[in-house]
Amino acid sequence: MEVRKILIYLGSSFAGFLVATLITTSPLIGIPFAVITTAIPVVIIRRKEALERARLQHLWPEILDHIISGLQSGLSLAETIVALGSRGPVKSRSIFVIFSENLRSGMDFGYALKELKQTFNDGTTDQVCEVLDFARVSGSRDTSLTLRTLSNFIRRDLALRAEIQAKHSWVKNSAALAAIAPWILLLLLAAQPNTLRAYTSGPGFAILITGAVLTVVAYFWMEKVGKLSETPRIFS
Secondary structure, rough: OOOHHHHHHHHHHHHHHHHHHHHHHHHHHHHHHHHHHHHHHHHHHHHHHHHHHHHHHHOOOHHHHHHHHHOOOOOOHHHHHHHHHOOOOOOHHHHHHHHHHHHHOOHHHHHHHHHHHHHOOOHHHHHHHHHHHHHHHHHOHHHHHHHHHHHHHHHHHHHHHHHHHHHHHHHHHHHHHHHHHHHHHHHHHHHOOOHHEEEEEHHHHHHHHHHHHHHHHHHHHHHOOOOOOOOOOOOO
């Protein structure tokens, strides 16, 4: 997987270098673009992973509803969770199928929940699994009520996060615009001989390389500023 990522980074870098060189007819100007485009796959992969975690996290209210329904129908906690492999949300079924296989292979329920935590990889799952493990150990009759309360809390938390995320989206959009605008302008101005000579000289090339590095650093800093902190994994 790491080799694949490295190949993606190199491919993106070469594509940026090639496009900039073809437009400006200068390999020297293509080098800063190669530096910048190397960061593009990093941003895409990070956002894809964050989106995948968010999608799984948003399934928990529905999953808890299934668990509550199973408990109220007389099923045990283990049977209810195993049933999620066929009756739960489609996107999470494969995860609970693995959970079911772990139990059938003789794995302890608590360890199976730990594996579930690692698969979902978010703080919300940690909280739910701790509640489920405590319910299994204590055998509390109020498990359904506790899970219902937890489900309502998660729904409110996800709704609040979505609202804050929408308001912070302008930060990410501004960061992307601020990062790309000067380089688009450079491509347009590079058609002029004077601009081309200025930036292919020693000082001009140094300015471009410095600008490329600072652009990447500034963009990731803005991404960090506009990122909403995730639920801490206290029980991981």
